Amino acid sequence: MVTTIGILGAGRVGSAIARTALKAGYAVHIAGSGPAADIELIVDIVIPGAVPMTAAEVAASSDLVVLAVPMHKFRSVDPATLAGRIVIDTMNYWQPIDGELDEIAADPRGSSEVVADYFADARLVKTLNHIGYHDLETDARPAGHPERHALAIAGDADAAAVVAEVINRFGFDPVLAGPLASGVAFEPGSPVFGGRHTAAELAAELEPAEAA
Amino acid sequence: MEIGAYSFGDTPLNPDGSPRSTAEGIRNLFDAIVVADKAGLDYFGIGEHHTVSMPASSPGALISAAAAATGQIILGSAASVISTDDPVRVFQQLATADAISGGGRVEITAGRGSSVETFPLFGYDLADYDRLYAEKLDLLMTINDSATENVTWSGTVRPTLDDLAVVPRPVAGRLPIWLATGGNAASSARAGKLGLPVSYGIIGGEPHRFAPLTELYRRSAAQAGHTENIKVSVATFGLVAPTKKEALERFYPGWHSLNVEMGRLRGWGAPDRRQFDAQAAAPGAYYVGDPDDVAERIVHLHGYLGHMRHFLQGDFGGLPTEHLHESLTLLATEVKPRVARLLAAK
Numbered sequence: 001m002v003t004t005i006g007i008l009g010a011g012r013v014g015s016a017i018a019r020t021a022l023k024a025g026y027a028v029h030i031a032g033s034g035p036a037a038d039i040e041l042i043v044d045i046v047i048p049g050a051v052p053m054t055a056a057e058v059a060a061s062s063d064l065v066v067l068a069v070p071m072h073k074f075r076s077v078d079p080a081t082l083a084g085r086i087v088i089d090t091m092n093y094w095q096p097i098d099g100e101l102d103e104i105a106a107d108p109r110g111s112s113e114v115v116a117d118y119f120a121d122a123r124l125v126k127t128l129n130h131i132g133y134h135d136l137e138t139d140a141r142p143a144g145h146p147e148r149h150a151l152a153i154a155g156d157a158d159a160a161a162v163v164a165e166v167i168n169r170f171g172f173d174p175v176l177a178g179p180l181a182s183g184v185a186f187e188p189g190s191p192v193f194g195g196r197h198t199a200a201e202l203a204a205e206l207e208p209a210e211a212a
Numbered sequence: 213m214e215i216g217a218y219s220f221g222d223t224p225l226n227p228d229g230s231p232r233s234t235a236e237g238i239r240n241l242f243d244a245i246v247v248a249d250k251a252g253l254d255y256f257g258i259g260e261h262h263t264v265s266m267p268a269s270s271p272g273a274l275i276s277a278a279a280a281a282t283g284q285i286i287l288g289s290a291a292s293v294i295s296t297d298d299p300v301r302v303f304q305q306l307a308t309a310d311a312i313s314g315g316g317r318v319e320i321t322a323g324r325g326s327s328v329e330t331f332p333l334f335g336y337d338l339a340d341y342d343r344l345y346a347e348k349l350d351l352l353m354t355i356n357d358s359a360t361e362n363v364t365w366s367g368t369v370r371p372t373l374d375d376l377a378v379v380p381r382p383v384a385g386r387l388p389i390w391l392a393t394g395g396n397a398a399s400s401a402r403a404g405k406l407g408l409p410v411s412y413g414i415i416g417g418e419p420h421r422f423a424p425l426t427e428l429y430r431r432s433a434a435q436a437g438h439t440e441n442i443k444v445s446v447a448t449f450g451l452v453a454p455t456k457k458e459a460l461e462r463f464y465p466g467w468h469s470l471n472v473e474m475g476r477l478r479g480w481g482a483p484d485r486r487q488f489d490a491q492a493a494a495p496g497a498y499y500v501g502d503p504d505d506v507a508e509r510i511v512h513l514h515g516y517l518g519h520m521r522h523f524l525q526g527d528f529g530g531l532p533t534e535h536l537h538e539s540l541t542l543l544a545t546e547v548k549p550r551v552a553r554l555l556a557a558k
């Protein structure tokens with residue numbers, strides 16, 4: 001069972017996910033690119049309750065790790081530290097922020113599959129990428145609420161099931177899209193990206209991808 | 213509390229939706245600043261943008277013109293994208309406007325820009341994003357803090373200045389320099405550490421959730437020993453009309469076309485009206501309403517952020533100029549006194 005969520009990246013997305021996880025009752029370990037002391041004050045005020053650490057310490061001490069670094073920096077995360085772990089990939093390739101990343105742009109596969117090649121020994125799951133970081137905190141609703149939104153999850157079935165429970169506790173209906181390759185269906189540019197959907201609406205949007 | 217407006221320029225549209233000339237967008241912006249000054253608005257910011265729909269590429273030039281044509285309003289860049297500009301030129305242009313204004317009415321807000329169209333335009337590499345910003349901010353502050361015309365600075369992103377004159381000096385010795393941020397915690401901490409006033413651009417979500425960031429800013433400043441000049445300003449979307457209904461109907465078409473344009477760039481789906489209505493109601497991020505509504509919401513936010521200036525952007529997607537002028541006038545004549553009254557009653 002997941003009790004501690006580790007987050008790599010203490011930026012907008014990392015902080016919003018950290019607060020959401022704390023609210024859901026998880027312990028949260030978080031790191032920026034540098035030493036823990038660099039983000040101590042930030043964490044203390046902006047993410048009270050989370051524990052600042054180095055990235056390696058976060059990876060070693062958490063049941064599940066969330067990658068919330070800019071896409072153009074994912075190679076600065078040491079893949080050895082994530083071997084064997086369930087890792088949520090929240091990253092989107094967005095050219096205006098990331099610049100030209102040929103390895104993503106030129107690869108016909110989804111960005112998470114490219115990322116998964118690099119973190120070869122991790123169990124990568126794609127989710128939390130198609131919701132804005134503001135909305136993550138304002139849109140969370142208890143299970144069964146009529147306005148509850150859904151989030152898509154792509155990854156191998158066992159890892160995706162673990163992540164689905166986390167998404168549920170975060171306040172969203174998890175919708176399983178299939179293996180990691182089906183993550184293209186909720187990348188930027190897809191009808192799902194940035195929209196708001198109930199579980200039924202999201203499942204309907206994702207169906208063609210599943211059939212393919 | 214100071215009440216103001218800001219704009220990135222808004223190229224008008226033909227009835228068929230095609231853009232008219234970008235020059236018209238600039239001329240309209242200049243006229244709006246003059247209207248705002250006459251109405252008694254406190255502040256007008258010009259945000260550096262480089263798109264056909266938002267053509268305010270040169271805040272320094274526009275602010276110089278506005279400085280000559282206005283009498284009381286504070287004018288500032290909001291923001292200058294200093295990462296891809298030369299801080300020497302940014303400073304000189306705004307210091308020139310300051311001289312023309314008679315002194316004390318011109319400010320610089322330094323930012324890195326939320327979209328990065330300036331990188332290809334001016335030939336910079338996005339890989340240097342962080343270093344360009346940090347060094348150029350340091351150079352801008354070094355010039356501003358210099359006791360004489362002559363400045364010495366060295367770094368890696370532009371040639372060394374070895375005791376070279378950077379003129380004119382601002383009338384009051386220095387220009388107010390603000391740091392712009394969109395809500396990244398590290399930027400709030402940086403502003404505090406540097407002892408610079410901070411300007412939050414809040415374009416979505418619930419603005420009062422920025423409270424921890426302002427606390428982080430103030431604590432970072434206190435830790436670094438900065439006590440003076442620790443100020444917060446807030447920039448949001450917003451438009452004021454005689455009634456809330458009119459404000460919503462005036463603002464929505466521009467918001468819609470902005471979001472269609474942004475969505476194309478960022479891969480979002482079509483904007484939806486429900487989303488818009490949620491943001492335009494308390495505690496959302498769009499200050500679109502009648503004077504009572506907007507004033508109450510500014511004061512509510514003040515309870516969380518303690519900001520000393522709130523300024524609104526309402527002109528995008530081809531907002532008719534008469535609606536912009538009415539909003540600027542209502543902000544100055546109706547919203548501002550209500551805000552003052554509500555704050556005094558607290």
Ligand SMILES: NC(=O)c1ccc[n+]([C@@H]2O[C@H](COP(=O)([O-])OP(=O)(O)OC[C@H]3O[C@@H](n4cnc5c(N)ncnc54)[C@H](OP(=O)(O)O)[C@@H]3O)[C@@H](O)[C@H]2O)c1
Pocket residue numbers: 008009010011012013014031032033034055068069070071073076077090091092093094128129130131132133134396398
């Ligand atoms: N904008 C959205 O609403 C949204 C929604 C979903 C997903 N996303 C995705 O989320 C990701 C993060 O975006 P953001 O807006 O949060 O970026 P951000 O505000 O720039 O934050 C990025 C964070 O990552 C940290 N970092 C960089 N390299 C690291 C490393 N090797 N180990 C640990 N931390 C590292 C940075 O720390 P330093 O400051 O120390 O470098 C910073 O704290 C992006 O890939 C984006 O596409 C965005």
